[in-house]
Amino acid sequence: MKLVLKNGLVYDPLNQINGEKMDIIIKDGKIVEKTDKDSKTIDISGMIVMPGGVDIHAHIAGSEVNTGRLLRPEDHFKDVEVKSNITRSGVGRSIPSTFTTGYRYTRMGYTTVMNPSMPPLEARHTHEELNDIPIIDKGAYPLLGDWWFVLEYLKNGLVEDCAFHVAWMMAATKGYAIKLVNPGGPESWGFGRNVRDIDDTVPNFDITPREIIRGLCKVNKLLNLPHTIHLHTTNLGVPGNYRTTLKTMKCVEDLAYDKKPVMHITHVMFGAFKGKDWYTMSSGAEKISKYVNRHRHVTIDTAQVVFTDTTTMTADGPFQFGLYRLTGNKWVNHDVETETTGGIVPFRYKRKNYVHATQWSIGLELSLLIKSPWKVFLTTDHPNAAPFITYPRIIAWLMSKNAREKTMKKMNRLAVRKSLLPSIEREYSFYEIAIASRAGTAKALGLKQKGHLGIGADADIAVYNVNPKQVDPSKEYKSVIKAFKHAAYTIKNGEIVSQKGKIVKSNIGKTYWINVKFKSPPREITSDLKKKFKDYWTVEFDNYPVAENYLALSTPITVEAEI
Amino acid sequence: MLTLTPRQEFKVPIDLGCLIPDAIIKKSIDEIRSFRIWEGNRNVHLETLFKISKEANTIDDTIHFTGDLRKIRRIGAKMSRGKIVIDGDVGSRLGEEMKGGTIIVNGDADSWVGSMMRNGIIEVKGDIGDYAGAAYRGSTKGMKGGKIIVHGNAGNEIGCFMRGGVINVDGNVGIYAGIHMNKGTIFIQGNSEGRLGAQMLQGKIVVSGKIPSILPTFTVDNIVKKTKISGEEIAGPFYTFIGDVADNGRGKLYISQTHNPHLKQYEKFL
Amino acid sequence: MGGVLDNTSTVCHGPSIISIHDVGISSCTLGQLRHRADLVIYWGSNPWDAHPRHLERYTNFTKGRFQDADWYGYVTRTNIHQTDKRLSRILKLTPGIKEEVLPKNESLPYKFFRKGRKMMVIDVRRTRSADMADYFLQVEPNKDYELIEAFRMLIKHEELEVNEVAGVPVEILEDIADALINCSLGVIFFGVGLTMSKGKHRNIDAAISLVRDLNQRTKFLIMPMRGHFNVTGSNTVSTWQTGYPFAVDFSQGYPRYNPGETSVVDILRRDETDAGLVIASDPVSNFPKEATSNLIKNPLIVIDPVETPTSVMADVVIPTTYVGIETEGTAYRMDHVPLPLKKVVNPPKGLPSDKEALEKILLEVRRMRKEMI
């Protein structure tokens, strides 16, 4: 399909284009230079053009997400997606069914979403679900921070051997990045324990979370993976844990090189609590922002809370158990042999609750106090802090002090009194929103075809019907919400897939995964693995890897390792 | 008054959730006739399934059903005013999420009567099925207010996850009445099949008839001569039990002493 | 089509799923138990007969990283039981001595207070698995709920005001409660014996709550012993596509779910269908009589590689290939671990797989309805 988007106001931060009136020309799924005569032209005067949204962290598929769906029929039954001639039916709210997930991201102008926690043993399941999420491109991060092989190799200082096995795992699970969740915690949780600090020892393995983080950070560099290690910190959701988060950021300072990030810390809001207990809990966002502002080796995403009913799910089993004890809500735990664990607890963020209101404030403080939007990205850690459908509201809070103040008026008063937000004047521009929600995330992920509109980029484009020359987002934030809720046009792979919130075409999205090529000589990396396989797992070695033909649209990214 | 009579015997379930007093006021009979409803998987006009008539000079917000209505579900769902009178047996989810008004059934009703209801009155002259006043699957938000009155018998798990209001059963009930209950009152004039108040947190259940046994997770509290339900005095004597201790519950069971001599063993703890 | 899609869990572990909606579940993959479980409880399930490889692969008779196999204990116990049986046979032959009808529950053996793997069976009758176990607790039929709730009290050190629950003296229950707390990782496997006894899903509700409460003291997990081949797979796919695991009603253009209302047995009982499509399952032998007769009186299409009582009653039978023999695919193990199924031999010529057959039907339906082309 050939298409010309005429007269749009283009925000393309990776190419330093800031609201210029430009035409975007599309041919065969790519952005090209020259118009063909038979191109279809759409006049989008007065509308914003951005690269399609890139979500760096949203739980949209896999065993954990699906158990969440199973757990919560009451979450689904009032928010449904009726079938049409083009779309399939489904349910929505905090854990939407697969088809609904694809449609709802598309409607918001998002075209790439990364699924951040894939138990390697259940990778096949994750990919079967990803196949059923239409339109958007995706990838998944295998959980490797508690894998016995990683623990054993790193304990013995065998970083290269560890790297070979991680590379095998990337190919076997069709994974995109190394994910660590409370490293050492899930293993300890196997016998109902946890690690409380990055220098605690993991029972039975004689290794500390610090050693795991540093080891996998080195592995990441050896393998030359496009994304950094993707880390969920120790001690999550505990007052006073901002110190652990700072310690974690510091622990890889010396591993940084070329002024590039070497670590992505996800949902930092949950790791930025000050105080001794829930009564004295307050925001640690200032300290963390200060650190991030001064260093280049770390990027973060926020996990912005929105006051609503949602479902928390992480691979941090002990954290989820703590959350169950706190709320008394129903609780799912799912341990995965040799690798990881996971938990699910429904949760309601209440605006009048001091802790929840403070959490809301922390997320925005992080986004606003960290100066460079290339370092802090917009997420809700869907569905942990809120469902992804709330992004437009978060964009409004980022862009408008008025919007923040309006929410604070209805919030817990003590939380507002302690919050830094009333003193923060900063408001994001559309350019900065484009960085935090697509350009920055695409760059952090190393997805070279995404997040920008330069020649040769994937033609994944969002057109939003809001005119920055006429609308002042600070005052008229409601128009901003409306525009970002339903993109005027979403273009995926060069085709119009959604128009004013209506899905007009449902195509298949790609699944990205990493294929590591080693420098010579190729080593027999699986001999040790094969030997231990029967002892460690209850499945056959041959049954473990996910074959490439399992992926609806397999898109390997080949990287050359340093070894 | 609006009167509806089925044109024929139905085979598939009919969803009548949209036809409530709130929806018919200020609507002409023709508008009402062309209401769209679901007959199984077909979306049809109301008048294709029902004979509809409207009496002049009567209050606007009363709906009267006659005939065989066992396949009809969700009558009175979300209604907040007016009155629905049903002559005959009716299908499931009667008065689901009801907010006010009255429903009277001169016959039996199926399961899920008054599930998630917040206010209003449902009176069933015959028997009802399971899950009266319950919550939707997975939810803890059962009936919050209002009153369900049953003159016949009720099935299992009535008042499941109930959070308020009153369920009054003149006849007998099945097992698990008041399971997971959290506030509210259930009054059973007949017998209970047992497992009364299982996993309840708060609330009050009164049984004037027989019960085979009390769950081991309840502790006996007292013997009282009488108790009160919405201001009305109920004559005892009753054993009172507190539980469900397994869930740290503080709910109260009032069990007739006269009809349950086998509970005498508990008296040694008093 | 606007039909209703259900799967076999509606007649087996549907109650377990309904209880998960209410309380969640603390579970795991089977390897976790192989490596760590030292207290394994089979409740209303008989793995020795129903899941013959289960014990040697995943629990007591296999060696894990942190736990040893308990073959030795098994051999000893089997010898004892053999001797017992021989003795009882002799006793039967001896005139004047009558057989005991209901054996009294013995107290918990000392083994349960030491480290190492232990196996307990709780059931209404002594099964083969009970013979293998270190301890067998026999309960009165239909009293499981009371028993579980009693355990929930006891693990909190609350005292019971009754002398026995489900026919078991409270002293024994207190000992078992201690064993539950003192293990390093415990697991309850429950079977149809629990899901189908009086109270159905509420038994599981209580069992899951017990396991949840036990996690305050130690690590505890629970898992249904599922039977039907790949029924977990059907649940899993149904859940990610529609949000609901079984009994999904599409009649109003979107998924709706309420077992009892939208479950196939209840729909058939009320005679609300006018046609049926059965894929690789056998409702005629599993459903209640009423439901079956309503199913077969309407047009019935069966897609199945084998002849079953249902396919015999069908109007149209579409034979398909065997998945895992003639066609590849995926199956979900009962602990939700997906496994690839390989193709070993070529199918007879022209025989479609069930997927191909359904896709062709779907294509035709969409063509007729002018949808999604």
Ligand SMILES: [Zn+2]
């Ligand atoms: Zn996450």
